Amino acid sequence: MSVARSWRHQVQRYNLIGTSCNSCGKYFYPPRTMCPGCRRDGEIVSYKFKGTGEIVTYTVIHTAAEGFEHQTPYVLGIVKLDEGPSLTSQIIVDPTDIYMGMRVRPVFRKLGDSGEKGIICYGTKFVPE
């Protein structure tokens, strides 16, 4: 991932900052600049999520994506935040301990790097609450 592309979303990735729509009250993470319900009638503002939520579904990855090989096996899950939206994240937990509905909270972690000389990307992962 290029420096600009990683840097652009640093604030959102580091602090779980998404958006919400003042017109309908919906929350968005990952952030959206267009509310799917209100479209041009929506009023999008920045919103910092509490960060707590629960596991909707998950998997234990044994064959990693490129750049994640040294992390296997790792747990990937869909987390539904308490404000409503869902996101995809790694869950730092023993693969045998995770279950659907498990409460989780965010932590700041390294997400990955682009090789020896590349940049290191940081962001949010989740741990049991």
Add this chain to the structure above:
Amino acid sequence: MRDVAIIGVKTTRFGEMWGRSFRDIIVEAGVGALEDSGVSGDDIGSMFVGNMSGGQFVEQEHIGALIADYSGLSEGFHVPSTRVEAACASGGLALRQGISAVASGQDDIVVAAGVEKMTDVSSGSASTALAAAADREWEGMMGATFPALYAMIARMHMHRYGTTSEQLAQVAVKNHHNGAMNPIAQYRTPITVETVLNSIMVADPLHIFDCSPITDGAAAVILAPADIAHEYTDTPIYIRGSGQASDTLALHDRRDITTLDATVFAARRAFDMAGMTVDDIDLVEVHDCFTIAEICAIEDIGFAAKGEGGKLTEEGETAIGGKIPVNTSGGLKSCGHPVGATGIKQVVEITHQLRGEAGKRQVDGAEVGMAHNVGGSGATAVVHILSRER
């Protein structure tokens, strides 16, 4: 709008073809389809080619022009050629564009094709290229792979409906059984439920035998206005329905993790256009990029109630001879999955079946068939209904 018919088809061998290039295989498919139809290159009005990622797989873009050039169609009439991309649904979408071109009266004879050459890069690079069909910023960057996304669908399906790993395995067993009878299939070896369950885990609960492979291959069909189709062939196959729908790019934004709403809407649109229901369909090729995907597909199209797809498979109703034969070609699982070509290959298989020339795989009395092609984890779906009757 004019009715449209398929008058010629061809699929290349699917597999790891290290001796053959991207342009070799697409030309083979195109020429084969033209020979099958009896159409001359001079009659072609336009071409639409599905290709997901020439840029990442062979570092080649401008695929439309390349194919026109190497098919000998960029001189003389300078045939317009358009590359169509919707990840793994690129082929189905190329067909839909071709149908529109004929139906609208823009062109008479149209080539709809698909091609992918995936084995010129390492399997790691191929997986990275495929992951671009998901949300790179908010799924890929977190370490998601395609098997992982479908594994999360499978986990939820199992939790909610009691679908079992054995039922998932039975999808693979059935598709390998069919693929073993298909001369173009990548894997022509029958397998057992134990083969699947004892294979390595890729993303729990999906084993490697729950996943479709990385494949080289190309396929093409020739379209014509239904009114003149009999000038070219005794057995034109008519396009009765065509539907397409979109959904959120990322799995985590879906209304329901176990339902592909894009499939639901695309199928409904195709049924509405054809004036048909699931009861009219004699066989279907569905997008089984993973075993769970076939189970979701047969539920979302309506062959089984939600949650009953595993059971329908277990009871043998999706096998040849069952209530609704699914993936007689071997599906993506056994026939192979050259992503841009898959949507066209499905339609070629349905055409062979409806013409009654599918050999050992033949479904007796097949009159109406369906093809269902999905992009990514379900952000695009394309459904076509084909029939012997106009």
